[in-house]
Structure formats: structure tokens, C-alpha cells
Amino acid sequence: MLQLISQLAELSASTSTLHPARLKTFSALITALDLSPASEFAPQAILAALRPSLSPPDDSDSSRYEWAESSPEAVAQTEISGAALEVIAVLCRRCGTESLVEELSNMWPLVCVGMLKYVRALVRPENDPLPCKADKIGSPGHAFTTVVTMLHLYASVDCLRVLVQGSPEALALVVRLWQFEAEDQRGSLSRQLGEIFPDAAQPPSSAQLVFQYIFSLPQDEWDAGVVADAKDNAFAAIMHIARCIHLVYSAGLSTELLKIIQVNLENLASLYSTDTQRVLLALRSSRTLTELLVALTSYSFHSKTAPEVVQILGTIFRLLSPHIAANGIADVAHLIDSGLLVGLLRVHPWLDRDPQSAAFADFKALLTENLPKYLIYASVLRAVHQSIHAIARAGGSGVFLTMPSSPCSQAWQLFYTIADARIRLARDGDMEPPQCNASKCRKPGYSRCGRCLCANYCSTQCQLQAWTNEGHSAVCLAPHEEGFTPILTPEDTTFASVIAYHDLLASTICDEWRRQGTLPLHATMDYTTYPPQFRVSPPPNQPNVPLASVRVILPNGGQGDKAKSTFLWNLWVSNLPYENLIENTIYGLRTMPGTFSRVLLNSE
Numbered sequence: 001m002l003q004l005i006s007q008l009a010e011l012s013a014s015t016s017t018l019h020p021a022r023l024k025t026f027s028a029l030i031t032a033l034d035l036s037p038a039s040e041f042a043p044q045a046i047l048a049a050l051r052p053s054l055s056p057p058d059d060s061d062s063s064r065y066e067w068a069e070s071s072p073e074a075v076a077q078t079e080i081s082g083a084a085l086e087v088i089a090v091l092c093r094r095c096g097t098e099s100l101v102e103e104l105s106n107m108w109p110l111v112c113v114g115m116l117k118y119v120r121a122l123v124r125p126e127n128d129p130l131p132c133k134a135d136k137i138g139s140p141g142h143a144f145t146t147v148v149t150m151l152h153l154y155a156s157v158d159c160l161r162v163l164v165q166g167s168p169e170a171l172a173l174v175v176r177l178w179q180f181e182a183e184d185q186r187g188s189l190s191r192q193l194g195e196i197f198p199d200a201a202q203p204p205s206s207a208q209l210v211f212q213y214i215f216s217l218p219q220d221e222w223d224a225g226v227v228a229d230a231k232d233n234a235f236a237a238i239m240h241i242a243r244c245i246h247l248v249y250s251a252g253l254s255t256e257l258l259k260i261i262q263v264n265l266e267n268l269a270s271l272y273s274t275d276t277q278r279v280l281l282a283l284r285s286s287r288t289l290t291e292l293l294v295a296l297t298s299y300s301f302h303s304k305t306a307p308e309v310v311q312i313l314g315t316i317f318r319l320l321s322p323h324i325a326a327n328g329i330a331d332v333a334h335l336i337d338s339g340l341l342v343g344l345l346r347v348h349p350w351l352d353r354d355p356q357s358a359a360f361a362d363f364k365a366l367l368t369e370n371l372p373k374y375l376i377y378a379s380v381l382r383a384v385h386q387s388i389h390a391i392a393r394a395g396g397s398g399v400f401l402t403m404p405s406s407p408c409s410q411a412w413q414l415f416y417t418i419a420d421a422r423i424r425l426a427r428d429g430d431m432e433p434p435q436c437n438a439s440k441c442r443k444p445g446y447s448r449c450g451r452c453l454c455a456n457y458c459s460t461q462c463q464l465q466a467w468t469n470e471g472h473s474a475v476c477l478a479p480h481e482e483g484f485t486p487i488l489t490p491e492d493t494t495f496a497s498v499i500a501y502h503d504l505l506a507s508t509i510c511d512e513w514r515r516q517g518t519l520p521l522h523a524t525m526d527y528t529t530y531p532p533q534f535r536v537s538p539p540p541n542q543p544n545v546p547l548a549s550v551r552v553i554l555p556n557g558g559q560g561d562k563a564k565s566t567f568l569w570n571l572w573v574s575n576l577p578y579e580n581l582i583e584n585t586i587y588g589l590r591t592m593p594g595t596f597s598r599v600l601l602n603s604e
Contacts, residue, residue: 026083152204258308293343301349314359325557348408355407438462
């Protein structure tokens, strides 16, 4: 061991690079550290011998990790740095990081430079990043696992973690590693980290590092940097969860995997608290969360993993519930088509055990408040109708009304009752699959356009025809301005009018008007919450307001103040010429005995 240390020191002090000789000595030292008793180690001597290998070249900007390997010497510096970092990692694993805190603290500037140099191996043009095998110094896989290991070791001790958090270039490196691992959908990098730490309850991962180093800081210290790279970070967050979904199906529910999933969800939650939320929603993060819900609940309840599953379910519902219609009403129907109701039905073994938990509260809010307010639309109600029928075919026609009494089943029965009452107001054919959007096709369209979610097709041939020859590509690819108001389709607007008309006649508004007996008569029907709010109200603050009107507020999806549309129904039209009413007249309405008026649906 001492001979190898001495030899390494001599080679490091040499004016010649001696790249092959140094790598050979490093390999021998790593093998010796793995096989020799820890009592034979000389940590201080080893770390001292590594210093020259980690030092930056005189002409380099050590604050950047995107150095170009423009010469054989630069390639040698990259690989020597990687070998030196691996020696430190092996030394820490064998001796314990806590026993080397002072040495690691003193060496942090050099370790940081070494990591910044070695990460260049991730982006070498000749390196195919997948599969990322960590079997060779200088390979992308070896660079990734080595740098992640070093950052993991520094994160394990508070005073060392603070050093990393004080280095902006190191934090940028953490994010870069996170983005790199997002591209590894087969999970080969995480498996190799598990092999390096076989006894760890939770092997290190780039997602864990982002959580420990970035999102553990006060938000004002990382917000600007995250938002500046919003698209790449949003993509990375979603792809990490997508990889977890793949692992759930391929590897089963282990405690280790569930912890990784929760870390990734917490990272997503942190991004939701920034302006990156808009990018995440545009990338349909809600669908990814729905797919994760379906994957988790496809397994049977097991008491060993129940606490982790409940925590994950709570996070899913917390993130999903407020944003199910973030990109418009089509989003809601698409989530239901993707299995949202199936996942919500299967959660009861986990959530019924503690109905006082935050997870159950978020589940109940999603199922009995946020979803029902969109059942005013035909497209959503149709998706619910078809999903319920599919579930009933699998579990029996009375599956919803004969479920054993429990907190979850009570929430489900309420949702089923709401949906059933709305479905009964539909016309024949309203709940059948929509017609294919190809102009010359009359078949049912069972598949949605994956981009806009509004067009339905019966086959890929019809979709291609509509895309290339019938103008759907221009509509689908048209850019929307930021914060746009999603459009309600004529079908959904008309069906919402049917529901509102029915509710108006069934509500107490007409009774209050009869008691009032004098004009003006004004009311508001607000469907942006469930149950909807109906009330007699003051006249709208608008010019030319009719003497009798109903203000109907519909939830049209979107974000912020774009999440609703307001319509004004004019119930007092006797003073208007008939020709102004022809195209706008929707229904006849009796507001008081002996009085007949027409209802106008005018956008406010």
C-alpha cells in the first residue's frame, strides 16, 4: 500500500503527464483499498498524493464544467481526475466519511475542480451515453457514478454538505447530473449505483442530490437558477418519474424504490412552487402523475410498504388535484381515459386505514370536489361513463353501490351519484364515443390526438389524413400565448347549458324571484366549485344589462384568472327585435307563471 502511494506521488510530481502509468497505479491502489484491511490504510498520505491529480491546469477556468477536451492532454486530465475521485470514494466507503471530515473539508476546492473536470466525460462526442456502463474510467457511466458518489458522501455530513451548497458551480453540476440521468429510462445508472452501495437502505441518485443540495435551500436561493433552465428541469423531473413507473412494473414495489419515487415527487413539488409549474403543466405532468397512481395501485396491499405508498399517494393527490384541467377540459377527459378513476378506486386498502390522514383528505377533495365540477361537460362525462362501465364489467354492475362501507367507498358513492344524475340528463348518443374527426369517416373515434387531446380518430390512417390533408396540423401546432384561456367546444358549451337550465328550474332562485315579484331579477350560477353556488345577486356591473338575467360561470380549465368563463343569459327579451335572437336563442324558459322569454347565451 505505501509503495503504491509513494509511486503515485512520484508520478504526480513528474513534469510529464505519463497518463497510462498513472492510471495503472490508480487502478492498483483502488484494488488494494478494496482488498486490504482498513488498518493498513494511510488516509492522509493517500489524499496528499492525490492533490496534484485534482489540481486545475494553469490555463483553465475552474468555475466551469463545460470545458472542451481539445487535446490528448485534456482527455488525460479528465481521466486522471476520475481515477483520483474514485480513490477518495473507496477510501470513504472503507474508512467512513465521518472519520475523514477534516481532510475532505480541506480538499473540497480540489475535489470540486476534479468533479468539474471529470463530468466532461458525460458529453464526449464519441461516447454513446446509453447504455452507460461504469466499467471503464472515462466512460459516461463511470463519470456519472463516481461524481454522484462523491456528492453523496459530502451530503452525508452537514458541514460538508454546506461546502457544496456554497459553490454555485457545484450546484449547477448537481442539476446537470440530474438532467443526464433523466435520459437513462432503463435505469442502468441507478442499478450500478446500487451495486456500489449494496448495503445502503437507499442508494444515492441524482434526484436525491437535487433534493438534498438544491431544494433544501431557501427558495429565493435557488428559484432564479431553476426558472432560467425551466424547460430542461421540467423535462428531467417528469422523465425521472416516468422511469420510476417503468421500474414499478418491471421490478415491483420495494421500499427502496418507493423512497426514490417519493424523492422524485418532492422534487416535482418544489418545481410546482416556481414559474416552472407552467412548463410542467404544458408537458402534461398531470398525466404522468395519473400513470404513477395506476402503476402503484396495480399491486396488492402489503403492510411492509404501506406507509411509503400512503405518503406517495398523498403527494400525487396534492399535486394532481388543483391542476387536472390546467390545459383545458380535454385534459380532464384524457386523465380519465388514462385510468384516473381506476387508480382512485383501487386506493382504498391504503387510505381506509387512516381517514384522518392528509392523503385521504386530498383523495376525497379530488373525487368529490375537483372532479365533479367538470361533470357539467359532455366530453368529461362521456369519459367518466365509459370508465365506470369498464370498471363495472370487471367487477360487476353494482360495484360502486355495493362496496363495503368505508371512508373511501362513501366518497366513491357520492361521486357515482353525481355522475349518474348528470348522465341521466344526456340525450341518446351523448355518452357514446365521439365520431372520428376525419372528414369522410363516420366510425367512432376511440383514440385522441396526443398533442391537443381534442380530436378523436378511429385509426392511424384517419389521423394521418386529418393531419396532412384536412388542416388539423395547423390547428394543433398553432402556438398559444402564455396564460391563454382554453376554448370550450360547442358540444361542451351546449351540454353545460342543458345542465344549467335544469339546475335553474330545480333551484330556489325561481321561488325567490316569485316572492320578489318585481324587476330587476338577477341571479348567479357558479359552477367553478362543487357543489355549484346558486344565488340571487345584484345586477352585473355592465352596460345594457337586461332587467332579468342569469350570470353563468363555467370552469373552462386553464390557470389563474383564465380558469373560468362567464356567460350572461338574458331572460327579458321582449324589447329586442326578433332577428337579433335567431342565432343566439338556445332554450325557452318560464321565469314566472304566464311569462315566456328566450334565453341568450352571450359571452361576457
